Amino acid sequence: xxxxxxxxxxxxxxRALIKKIVKASGFDVGEYYQAGNGxxxxxxxxxxxxxxxxxxxxxxxxxxxxxxxxxxxxxTLRDLPxxxxxxxxxxxxxxxxxxxxASGYIKKPFEPEEIKQNxxxxxxxxxxxxxxxxxxFEGSDF
Amino acid sequence: MNRENLxxxxxEAISEVLExxxxxxxxxxAGASSSQSSGVALLNSLVTKITFNGSFSGYIVxxxxxxxxxxxTADFLGxxxxxxTAEQAWxxxxxxxxxxxxxxxxxxxxxxxxxxxxxxxxxxxxxxxESDDQDRIIRISIDTENDHLEVxxxxxxxxxxETGHVKSESETM
Numbered sequence: 001x002x003x004x005x006x007x008x009x010x011x012x013x014x015r016a017l018i019k020k021i022v023k024a025s026g027f028d029v030g031e032y033y034q035a036g037n038g039x040x041x042x043x044x045x046x047x048x049x050x051x052x053x054x055x056x057x058x059x060x061x062x063x064x065x066x067x068x069x070x071x072x073x074x075x076t077l078r079d080l081p082x083x084x085x086x087x088x089x090x091x092x093x094x095x096x097x098x099x100x101x102a103s104g105y106i107k108k109p110f111e112p113e114e115i116k117q118n119x120x121x122x123x124x125x126x127x128x129x130x131x132x133x134x135x136x137f138e139g140s141d142f
Numbered sequence: 143m144n145r146e147n148l149x150x151x152x153x154e155a156i157s158e159v160l161e162x163x164x165x166x167x168x169x170x171x172a173g174a175s176s177s178q179s180s181g182v183a184l185l186n187s188l189v190t191k192i193t194f195n196g197s198f199s200g201y202i203v204x205x206x207x208x209x210x211x212x213x214x215t216a217d218f219l220g221x222x223x224x225x226x227t228a229e230q231a232w233x234x235x236x237x238x239x240x241x242x243x244x245x246x247x248x249x250x251x252x253x254x255x256x257x258x259x260x261x262x263x264x265x266x267x268x269x270x271x272e273s274d275d276q277d278r279i280i281r282i283s284i285d286t287e288n289d290h291l292e293v294x295x296x297x298x299x300x301x302x303x304e305t306g307h308v309k310s311e312s313e314t315m
Contacts, residue, residue, distance in 0.1 A: 010260070011237040012230055013218040020220065058240065060260050087244025090255045107248075108241050109163030 002030035003051035003123060008041040008067065009085070010059040014108075018054055018085065021112045026126035027119055038062030042070055045077055052123060054115075057086035057097070068100045081122045085110070143198045143301060148250055149280055152295055155245035156284060159238060164214055166286050184292060188235040191264040192243045196256035200278075200297040202246070203264060203271050204239040207289045211235050236261035242293060271296045 005022060007015045015034050022029060033048060035041035037059040044050070053071075057064035064084055071077040081103040088094070094105055104118040120126070160166040187205040194200060211231040212223040218234065219226070239261040247256040271279055271294040278299065284291040 011240070012233045013215050014233075014237050016219050020218075058244075058258055058260065087241045087248075087258070089244060089248025089252055091252055092255050108244070109159050111162070 002028045004031045004033065004049055005029050006033040006035065006041060006044055006050045006053045006055075008035045008038065008053060008055035008059070008064070010036050010056065012036075014056070014085075018115065021115045022119065025112070025116045025119065027123065028126065038064065038067030038070070041067055045071070045080070050080065052119075053080060053082045054085050055082060057084055057088045057093075065096065065100060068097070068102060072101045083118050083122060085115075143297075145280070148246075148295070149282075151249035152242075152246045152280060152282055152293065154249045155242050156282060156293060158245055159241045160284070160286075160291075163241065164217075164238070166214075168284055168286060184290075187291075188232060189264045189268075190232075190235045190239040190261050192239050192261040193259035194243055194247065194256050195259075196247065196254055198297060198301040200295065200301065201259075202239065202243050203294040203296070204235065204242060205292040206235045206238060207291065210286075210289045210291075232263055236263070246295075 007018050009015045009018070019032055019034075022032075031048075033044050033050065035044055038055070039062040041053065041055065042062070045053075053067075055064045055067055062070075064086065068082055068084075071080060071082065078101070082101065083104040083106060084097045084102045085106045085108060087108045089107055097105055103122050106114050106118055116126075157168060160168060184205050186209070187207050188211050190204050190206070192202050192204075194202065208231070209223075211234050212226045215226045215230050215234040216223045219230070240258070243258050243261075247254070247258070278297045278301070280295040280297075282293040282295075284293070
């Protein structure tokens with residue numbers, strides 16, 4: 001069954017890259033939503049059906065941790081899986097993400113395989129074959 | 143704060159970000175980058191700045207050649223450089239700066255928390271990080287096959303290195 005994905009990052013190129021990797025991975029995504037910060041993300045979450053959130057940590061207006069906290073405080077959003085995609089690498093901060101309810105963590109820079117593995121763990125194996133037309137980065141690292 | 147460890151962490155972060163995420167092989171060059179050609183390259187660069195705060199504080203400045211930024215952004219978006227807007231190119235420069243900063247402090251000490259600011263476009267005075275204050279400024283020159291990039295890490299005035307006075311702060315990758 002297709003799932004709806006929300007990508008949250010203040011970098012447009014990064015959002016485009018993540019979308020590209022997920023599309024090429026064979027996951028059955030129905031709709032892609034994008035937000036530039038946690039505040040925009042909350043608006044999208046409250047207005048649309050989202051099944052998974054991939055979010056950066058360091059963003060203006062509302063960062064990834066604040067977004068996590070806001071989602072945990074909401075009855076309708078608290079069980080939604082959230083994967084943090086961030087440059088943040090301190091052990092203490094990563095632990096804080098997980099304690100605040102994150103389902104996974106991916107450190108930037110990342111290889112496409114890391115996105116796929118995290119999605120596999122959270123959403124299960126993809127049901128579709130990876131799309132050849134979207135594999136324009138095959139053989140490259142990101 | 144050990145200056146040599148910080149230089150090492152910064153170099154590792156730059157390599158990791160540019161080679162892993164952007165597939166840009168880096169070349170090592172002997173000597174500091176003080177040539178006129180590198181000066182010209184910097185004039186045609188997008189300059190971004192990001193602050194950091196932790197057990198020591200300061201900021202990082204990143205010079206990314208404009209043409210390279212458009213090319214990298216086009217690769218990300220699966221289009222041609224001619225289709226890229228200035229805002230998109232700046233977005234890539236900011237994101238690289240963000241990743242360099244985050245990874246520098248992860249490599250430096252993963253047990254310490256450093257608060258990284260939001261990367262921003264910088265169009266102000268460069269004199270502070272162009273100065274010869276060797277105790278406060280770390281300069282990393284990066285040469286790819288076709289381009290010259292630079293990173294400057296500037297420590298706040300109240301930060302003191304554990305190592306003694308450094309003869310030359312310029313390091314080349």
